[in-house]
Amino acid sequence: MQADNKNIRQASNGNLGNTSKPLSILVIDFIEANISVFIQNYIDGEVEKGLNNNFALCMNMQVQHELFMFHHEDIENTSLGNSSSIDIGVYPKGKGKRGKRFFALEAKRLDTKLDSRRKKEYILGEGGGIERFKRNIHAGELSTAAMIGYVQTDSFDIWESKINSWIDEAINSSDSCDLTWINSDKLIKENETAEIAKYSSEHVRLSNKQIKLTHLWINLLK
Template sequence: MLADGSTSHALGQLASGFLAEGQSRAAILDFILGQLPRWRDRPDRPLRTSETMLTSQLCAHLNSAARKTPGWDCLQFRVEEADETHVSRKIDLVAAAAGDALIVQGRSYSDFETILPIECKRLPIPVGSGRDEREYVVTRVGVGGGIQRYKEGKHGAAHVRAALIAYVQEQSFDHWLALISGWIHDLHTSGTPGWSVADALVTHGQDPTAGIAVHESVHSRNSLPSIHLRHLWVKMTL
């Protein structure tokens, strides 16, 4: 359970064919949050460090967990899914219906459609040519930042709720929150178009024993409704 405004695990809220009105995507995110430490701590999980491999592993675990958990077998997860609006761009991880159409807050989703887009990032960002230490937020060249992609509508333009998962491989949650807050503040004070103090992350809670933390943020977008992001962080070593 998360302290300081903890996120409740919503097992049993999902019924075959329907997600609970007003809580559907939040319930999916609660389910993912509860599975993050279970995935990390599985004794049979091969130790990997790359974002691609970690996300592939997580996807496999989430599919197994959904299939075996009553009320969640209506859901599946997929990696490297094409964005609905910008089809040449790939979303790291998506939640979708499994088999039959799924009603989410009054709308029917087939298994070909994305219910919830999720970006995944390592913290720290690997050092390399073309990489930017601020990549969780923004990149100096192009639109490669996790928050930036959502904010500029390059990812998730068809959605008003999405998520970012951080695989925290070094340092503490507080360390990364301070850095990310500083990067967003610098974007604002330097006059970078579109960025403001309103883009800052707000801590929702953390569980040091399980090694998970949750933050929330809301971002305005040009010609699109604002997007609400939930940030799910998992400490890869306890």
């Protein structure tokens, strides 16, 4: 059973009781339940690294009996000096030796004021969020992960339309590329509140393995 599909059980450092939910789902539920605290108290301007740092800090401060913790700027390969990092890794909480990462989150700003070269970075490009998952750059050992979208301009619906239209362009593009884009790469809305919207998507990686992404978009409009 893969690390991101482990069921949570009673443990000495926390007691949530027995549940059939995978740890990855519990993390998503936890973020949704605590997102208002981040929105109200931990916004740090428009800098992505600052937002990510405060997001991880906020979530860790809300952790009580949960059996996991959030780690900002999580290195993908600790054996490589030039390893890439994903914005936030999630690890089981416990004493002694650190457990294996079972979930990871990559975050992007959704802001029309971004430089034109970063316009589509939620999905495409060297720093493209979804593309990095498809290329096994991020969370290569996991079958589920998530993306955070910091919505700083426009609405959830507008960004959903934009991002899915960019994926449509990639699907229909005649440019030679080693990545294949298909309809399952597009985002499907699951639910929405005034503070957060949740989407899902499924992607085939260069390794031919699949990864399912949950997309959590946070309303930071002032």
